[in-house]
Amino acid sequence: MKKQIFAAVLACAVLAGCGPVPWKNGGGETAERTTIAYVPLDDRPDNVERAVYLAESLGYQLAMPETDDYRTRLQDQPLNENGTQYGDRADLYEWVLAQEAAGCDRYILSLDQLLSGGLVNSRSMWEPEPVTLSDGTILTEKELLDNLLTTLAADPNNQVWLLESVMRLAPTVGYDHWDLDGYNALRAYGMEGRPVLEGDALTISNIEADYRLGSGGTVLPLPEFDLEEWEVAEYLAARTRKLTLSDQMLETVTQPGYENFHVLIGIDDSSVEDSIQKNEIAYLRSLLRQGDALLSGVDDLAFKAIARLYLDETGWQGADVTVQYFGGTEEQPACDYDYQPLTTIVEEHTEFFDLTLTAENPDLTVLVLTQPADEAQKAAYYGALIDTLNECREEGMPTILIDAGNGTYGTAFHDALTKETELGWLLSYAGFLDMAIVTGTALSHGVARYAALQSGKADTGMNQAWALTMADSVLKDFCYKNVVREDLIAYVRNDLGGNPDNFWQPAVDLDAVQARLESGMDAATADVIENLEHSNFLSDLSGEEIGWGAVTLGNYRFPWDRAFEISMDITLGSFTEPHKKIFGFYYK
Template sequence: MKRVKRLWAAVLALVLLAGCAPGRTEPLPYPEPAASEPGKTIAYVPLDDRPDNVERVVYLAESLGYALAMPEKVLYRTALDGQPKNFDSLQRGEPWSLFTWVLEQEAAGCDRYILSLDQLHSGGLVASRSMTGYDIELPGGGTVQVHSMLEQLLTALSADENNVVWLLDSVMRLAPTVGYEGGTLEDYNAIRAFGALPRRTLEGDALNLEDIGESYWWGPNGENLRSQTKEAGAYEAALRHVRSRDRKMTLSYVVRDTLGKPGYENFRLLTGIDDSSLEDCIQKNEIAYLRQGLRTDSEGKQLDWILSGVDDLAFKAVTRLYLDETGWTGAQAAVTYLGGTEDRPACEYDFQPLTEIMEEHLAFFDLREADTAELQILVLTQPEDPDQMNAYRKHLIEALRDYRKAQRPAILIDASNGTYGTAIYEALTKDTELGYLTAYSGMLDMAIVTGTALSHGVARYAVLKNGGGTDACDRAWARTLADSILKDFCYKGVVRNELLGYIRNGLGGDPNNFWAPDLDREDLLQRLEEGMKKETSAAIKNLERSRLITSLEPYAEKNWGGIALENYRFPWDRAFEIGMDIRLGEFQ
């Protein structure tokens, strides 16, 4: 009898992995027709032109029935040192043209906005880390004060009470970007070490812009950090960095002060904390100052938030906008940690324990933890005991298969920072049904991974609870999942490492900038395409034999269609991230 039960269990496992697909459907041309409904357009100014801020936001928005209206890429693109510039002169986006573009959308009748403030006042995230002045150049000559431009924009958008405006801001990370405006790795290391030093804690009336600016230079016991940086030969670099922080905090104050006035109740301010440190670092007083200004409405509902993570800000805003528009009242979620290290930061760039980052993001999406729930959230952490990695991996696989059998939607968060190696991806590909997942994210700082996975997962769960979306919404959602899985499992896990070795050892180049020195970018693209063709084969086959949930009430599934990848690209001409188009066959 036991043998028969084991046999049936094996048969069931094979059925779950193979699905019931009638056969692979041929991928359709890309891009497909827009999935949005009439009148559901969001005017979107991205943080920059990386995939997490462009195509992946497009996928997520379309999975919810929205279309994104975006300015021309040249207006928000970032160029590293030595790379072709925008308009032959700019390494950053062009704030004045973006300002006028937003006003054009308002004149055309748009009433949904997601706007990156770093892009609007500085020309992008990287530029915001290095700018020190307040004058913004006008395309035809002359300048405008950035304070004035921001205030004009907010005033114009507040005039229409039907507008819903999400503003995305950031707390500057501890150091500027290597390879931008001459920044070197030595500069980065020196400034990050300076930024990570503990600072004097400000409280009460002392928590103001002037005292925060002064606190940058003083340790908790009165240590003079100016002297220390001078002795280390890093004073000039630190001084420029402090001036950039002063500017950034001043502009955040301008926005916060404006939103505190009557008439801005339909504005939402979402601030992300960029790469941080576990120490009481240079961000400490900035975060405390910004937290004390968070707004709530007359009923106590939160209007503003400050959360860890920056590259996931647009994901969070798109999802929360959808939840608010569809009358979301929250949901219960069962959270399971595997690995045993959830009580500490997941990496050196996080300043909170993993559980605290999770709790804050769950609250943002109105998720309530429960021992049993329909929605499952599974978090793989770094192993407490490295000798037990196989056991953690086995438990992960068993949990996912249990959720599949029980027809429960599942969000998988890999917070292990690569400590399990590629073995974890191989096990997931071999022994689970990847296309059944509601969302997946991994291979970045935990703050970003959390926001990304929960944004995509909660968005999809809400659609399914609302009765399911259109076929076009299902297909857009499938692209969000395929993009995460294929890039993490195949590119970041394998192909990127091969490219890093080839560029450094074979070409003597810099994988962080293919223009310094000038590398054969066609050769690199060819190697990328060949490597991805080889490494994605197994994961694509898994997705193609998967089924996806299309509705929860009543419960329904569809077979994935065929998958083809094309138009590979290195958005910033560096190996850190890639872009690609994902073609899908018909779902059946």
């Protein structure tokens, strides 16, 4: 009987003309944009389209080099135009100088890309390689970095964010000559504790001298790790090269005239604290200035820089935030690639964004699902989070959602969220990558969105860009990562006899893989898209809301020709008046 009543009420509402109505306001006219010259870490989605969406949601536009200049190619894949697997350092250097000559005054620059041709290649360059410019000039890496920084420092109006990373514990599988066995062996070697250096003993030369020593001061025997001398020599030389370039950059920006330079360093895939990274992290941290930061996570560096640039330029005064954990394991690392407890990573990021942790009267709330302390209580953990999320929705509390469960809940959590919550109302969501990256991604987007709403200047274009990044994050995590990707991995491996980590080793039928992706996404995304299309979102902090319009997906692609990540085009229909709620359900 209740179902019949609900159906009748809903039918009357539709007949009365309460379907999608274009929203005349939508946030107001799109204002002129400030340009940021941006050299990305590489060509993966988080560093390209997701960065574009975030920037545009804050009233910026990103100027970027040609994709080929920062593209990474895995082993046996077609090479870039420069004849290599990595980015074109000469083209990128000249591109930045051209932006400066054209009058640009906002920069976000990945030094891994500018100095090494990308994150992956920075792990495999074990000796300095000079750079030949288009006019034949040859620069050492040191000269290129010095010229770049000096040129940008000459204009006092420039705001420059330099993004750097602490090299991870092992190189990339399927790049250069490294395979899974080599990766595992070097990661185990890198995870071993080294002698801890402090005070005056904390120097690059001492760090390098201790690379081969265990925490007790004796040489780590390579046969115990199934490693050969040449492998370790390359690995350690790459670490030294990268640390030396980071040192040069940090020493340069401490000089007068670099006050408008900001350094953000990310710790790439780590493990326990006492690893080969510990002395490197301590050394780099000792050189940071006020306002610089060294945080867990690398793939989210651009997000953090874009968000922090916006906060600084709009007079951000911070906010009070409540962080609630569900699952019971927040006091330990959230996955094998984190070296700190989840609570520590969250607290470091909240401090970076000037958020004050509070238990009462917060401005916004962060809800975090951790791995389950008790496997039998999984449903209770995410059920309690969903109840809290729905309470936040009823109260109009701006909310950020982080899935730090690292896949331990399967599809159950995401299915429940899709059925029981209004996904499009969240400030931000993240859950696709390692937990340090997830934390930085969710807080970057959520805090930036909150600040944009607080400013009262979130126009139509900014709202559309925010909706794009929200849809991208939810759809990829809920539908691709936990559903379609698993099917694709099995299909490539079992049906095509290929390698899901590299479709060119051996070469597989790319058209067949593409067709499998498209059919899988068409089926998997329907319910989530319906949820988004029935959602409202906050258009300001007074509680005003706007309804989502249609969400259409297309042009699916594999940027690295592997199953791990995808890119896709998202088309949004016009925003509408707020969707109405009947018996707990929003309808269009």
